[in-house]
Amino acid sequence: MIISGENFLLIASILLFVSILAGKTGYRFGVPALLLFLVVGMLFGSEGLGLQFSSFKQAQFVGMAALSVILFSGGMDTKASDIKPIAVEGVVLSTLGVLLTALITGGFICGMAKLLPGHLSLSFAGCMLLAAVMSSTDSASVFSILRSKNLYLTQNMRPLLELESGSNDPMAYMLTIMLIQVVLSSSVSMDVILWTLVIQFVLGIVFGYLLGRLSVFIMNVINLDYSALYAILLLAFVFFIFSFTDLLGGNGYLAVYIAGLVVGNNKMIYKKSVITFFDGLTWLFQIIMFLILGLLVNPSELLKVWAPAIGISVFMIVAARPISVFLCLWPFKKMTRKGKCFISWVGLRGAVPIIFATYPFVAGVPHSREIFNIVFFITIISLVVQGTTVPYSARLLGLISEPEHTKDFAVEMPEDIAVTAEFKADEAFLGEHKTVGDMDLTDGVMVMMIKRGGKFFIPNVNTALENGDKLLLIGSKEEDLQDFCTKAGIEKYAIYNS
Known part of the structure; x- marks a missing residue:
């Protein structure tokens, strides 16, 4: 049987569909997706469904x-x-x-x-x-x-x-x-x-x-x-x-x-x-x-x-x-x-x-x-x-460690324009910073977003801060964000370069 271009694309698409579904199923049970891709190839091969490749x-x-x-x-x-x-x-x-x-x-x-x-x-x-x-x-x-x-x-x-x-x-x-x-x-x-x-x-x-x-x-x-x-x-x-x-x-x-x-x-x-x-x-x-x-x-x-x-x-x-x-x-x-x-x-x-x-x-x-x-x-x-x-x-073997910071804000910034930082507001921070306006942001730094209870919103200067809030800061330079965090007494924060 001679496989036409259209049939080849049909077979290829089916193989990709089956492989992706097999990979998704395998991930749920801890089976490496790559192994399942091999198995799919064997199932469709000459001793399986008869697809010839040698x-x-x-x-x-x-x-x-x-x-x-x-x-x-x-x-x-x-x-x-x-x-x-x-x-x-x-x-x-x-x-x-x-x-x-x-x-x-x-x-x-x-x-x-x-x-x-x-x-x-x-x-x-x-x-x-x-x-x-x-x-x-x-x-x-x-x-x-x-x-x-x-x-x-x-x-x-x-x-x-x-x-x-x-x-x-x-x-x-x-x-x-x-x-x-x-x-x-x-x-x-x-x-x-x-x-x-x-x-x-x-x-x-x-x-x-x-x-x-x-x-x-x-x-x-x-x-x-x-x-x-x-x-x-x-x-x-x-x-x-x-x-x-x-x-x-x-x-x-x-x-x-x-x-x-x-x-x-x-x-x-x-x-x-x-x-x-x-x-x-x-x-x-x-x-x-x-x-x-x-x-x-x-x-x-x-x-x-x-x-x-x-x-x-x-x-x-x-x-x-x-x-x-x-x-x-x-x-x-x-x-x-x-x-x-x-x-x-x-x-x-x-x-x-x-x-x-x-x-x-x-x-x-x-x-x-x-x-x-x-x-x-x-x-x-x-x-x-x-x-x-x-x-x-x-x-x-006890070799798994928890990351110091997990990224909560999936925000992408243009290259070479901005740097972002994330931190969690605790009781110590809230003692001096009741609202966003109280944070006394330095030049080049602003609060871009807050995550509270699984929801995200954009704050203003009057937004009241609560214990457990996760704040996303944006700055033009990494040094500006570091200086602000140091000045505000924030010990645990993560900076992400765009």
């Missing part, structure tokens, strides 16, 4: 484009001030941690291949390749689960986990590519491998930073006639940064993540609308990527690899990941043992390992279909076992 090369291309957007968006949503205290730990986990995970897991797989020759038919190099494909945590899964659950974690663990997952793909990618070369050729020099690895990282960081700065500069000076085009322009930059860096021998995945950090931590025109655009685009790409990967697999083939897949998965969860995390974080005494245990548990596998598993297939590596099926099976186990228990494990 192109590993096309899946690889879609995954490459999707990961570029996901990593860039993740970097753009990360504050430099959050990752600065844990930058060294994150870099160590994303490089040495990935290498240790690959080596430890590879050794275990080699032992399993000898013990279960009928279930696992990989050579030594093939076992190490399988381990390398699974060695990195998945940025899409980590970003999605941590942010959808809105967890407030102690010890700066959330930015650490996001930094690790956003920057460890390059190491896993390089290990995968190099081990594919080892499997297909016996004349690969270790010097060449190490030099290529260094070049990948250096160029990825350099081009990511420079092109990220260039993106911000052009966005601010180009003066487009339609504001909606700014988001499209930045999307073009994302794909250019990835492909240009890759063309010159650098790692494109690392480059787009660094560029996202640069863009997100600099002032840029229409920044809020651009971030909103990329948030929606990220979800769309995640759905498409997981659906396609679900369509690509044949569930009956997964049953053939259940024994090695379960064995490897359990070993990675209880041994390989914890060992690599504890060794990497051993010099950093500020991280507690419970913190290291939680980081070990959030070693989520997801779309990234599955996409990397398409590379051996496209390259013609022997037993590549077996590698792909094992990785897919392990990903499902990881999302079911680890993904569904992230909030529970954080609570069990």
Whole structure:
């Protein structure tokens, strides 16, 4: 049957509808939405409702484009001030941690291949390749689960986990590519491998930073006639940064993540609308990527690899990941043992390992279909076992903290025009400030809105203040708001830059 363009759009829309509804249902029961996207793809696939898709090369291309957007968006949503205290730990986990995970897991797989020759038919190099494909945590899964659950974690663990997952793909990618070369050729020099690895990282960081700065500069000076085009322009930059860096021998995945950090931590025109655009685009790409990967697999083939897949998965969860995390974080005494245990548990596998598993297939590596099926099976186990228990494990280890301030006013101000502050009026404050007029507001500061009993209203100078009122202040400068709060004796307040 030849699918027309109209039928393709019909099928695609149905897949999106079902995925969104499945994600909504899964959220209520604590099931990661990304896992359900995979399941929807499998249900609609060749062994389900009969939708045929078997192109590993096309899946690889879609995954490459999707990961570029996901990593860039993740970097753009990360504050430099959050990752600065844990930058060294994150870099160590994303490089040495990935290498240790690959080596430890590879050794275990080699032992399993000898013990279960009928279930696992990989050579030594093939076992190490399988381990390398699974060695990195998945940025899409980590970003999605941590942010959808809105967890407030102690010890700066959330930015650490996001930094690790956003920057460890390059190491896993390089290990995968190099081990594919080892499997297909016996004349690969270790010097060449190490030099290529260094070049990948250096160029990825350099081009990511420079092109990220260039993106911000052009966005601010180009003066487009339609504001909606700014988001499209930045999307073009994302794909250019990835492909240009890759063309010159650098790692494109690392480059787009660094560029996202640069863009997100600099002032840029229409920044809020651009971030909103990329948030929606990220979800769309995640759905498409997981659906396609679900369509690509044949569930009956997964049953053939259940024994090695379960064995490897359990070993990675209880041994390989914890060992690599504890060794990497051993010099950093500020991280507690419970913190290291939680980081070990959030070693989520997801779309990234599955996409990397398409590379051996496209390259013609022997037993590549077996590698792909094992990785897919392990990903499902990881999302079911680890993904569904992230909030529970954080609570069990006593690592969840309540935020000092929760934002009560969803007010967006134009860029570079105003700063807002929120605080709660208590008895001490009301002792000297009975009305808004009594607040003696300094120049450049005004009360914009009050929240009382779940309702919002705009006050005037005669508005009487009550205990528990939440006030939204607006000022032209952050310093003006800080000076007023200090003068008024307000100890707990939160300032939000537009």
